[in-house]
Each structure stands twice: as C-alpha cells, then as structure tokens.
Amino acid sequence: MRRLGLAAVVAGLASPAMAHAFLEKASPAAGENLRAPARVELHFSELLEPSFSAVTVADESGADVGAGPSVASGDDMTLALKPLKPGRYRVTWHAVSVDTHRTEGKYNFLVVP
Ligand SMILES: [Cu+2]
Structure with missing residues (x-):
C-alpha cells in the first residue's frame, strides 16, 4: 500500500503539459548560414531517454x-x-522524455564557403 501511494503522488506531479522535451536551443540554429560545423548540438527542456532519442x-x-x-x-x-x-x-530529430512523451522536428541550415 505504501508503494502504491508513492506511485500515485509521482504520477500526479508529472503533468503531461510540462513534461514534453521541447527543443530549446540548437547549434547550428534553424535557418543559420555558417561555415561547416563539426557537430550539431541540441538542448531540450527535459531529460531524454537516450535509447529513444536521436x-x-x-x-x-x-x-x-x-x-x-x-x-x-x-x-x-x-x-x-x-x-x-x-x-x-x-536536421531531423526525435526525442522521448523520461516521462515517455515523444516530440520531433526538423529544420535546415546552410553551409557557406
Ligand atoms: Cu510529456
């Protein structure tokens, strides 16, 4: 009973509206013109499930x-x-946050000489 009570409290705290992993910052950014980047770095609003995010x-x-x-x-x-x-x-990404909600998106950038 004690375990069940704790699970119910945790579920109540994890509001679906605030738990999705939204893309907050990207490098290169959407629509950016830049010299060839060595990597793409994406920063999300929530912790990610590594096995289901790419x-x-x-x-x-x-x-x-x-x-x-x-x-x-x-x-x-x-x-x-x-x-x-x-x-x-x-750039095409999909993310599953630790609450198992999935988000995805895509955007372009331009490499200039
Ligand atoms: Cu969510």
Whole structure:
C-alpha cells in the first residue's frame, strides 16, 4: 500500500503539459548560414531517454552526413558531422522524455564557403 501511494503522488506531479522535451536551443540554429560545423548540438527542456532519442543530418541529396550515431545525454543531443561542403542541410530529430512523451522536428541550415 505504501508503494502504491508513492506511485500515485509521482504520477500526479508529472503533468503531461510540462513534461514534453521541447527543443530549446540548437547549434547550428534553424535557418543559420555558417561555415561547416563539426557537430550539431541540441538542448531540450527535459531529460531524454537516450535509447529513444536521436538526431540525423542529411545533405540535399538525402545522404546521411553524420559521423556515427548521435549521442543523447541528460537534456542534450549531439551528432558529430563529416566534413560538410557548402550547401543546404536538414536536421531531423526525435526525442522521448523520461516521462515517455515523444516530440520531433526538423529544420535546415546552410553551409557557406
Ligand atoms: Cu510529456
């Protein structure tokens, strides 16, 4: 009974509205024009489930330009990139917060010479 009571309290605190992992900060940012970045770094509003959270980056032909899989740790996700040529790139991410809610998004950035 004691365990059941504690679980009910925890569930009551985890409000669905405030527990989703929203993308708060990204580098490169959406729409940014910049020299070739070495990595993409995403910062979220909530802690992530690393096994179910990932980010990929693709060039204009759709080819994956990540140097290995992304790494989720705490409320951040990072993806090391291959050397990027000038052009448009698309970042696609999905995140599952520790409350199991899923969010996702995509955006572009532009690498300039
Ligand atoms: Cu949530």
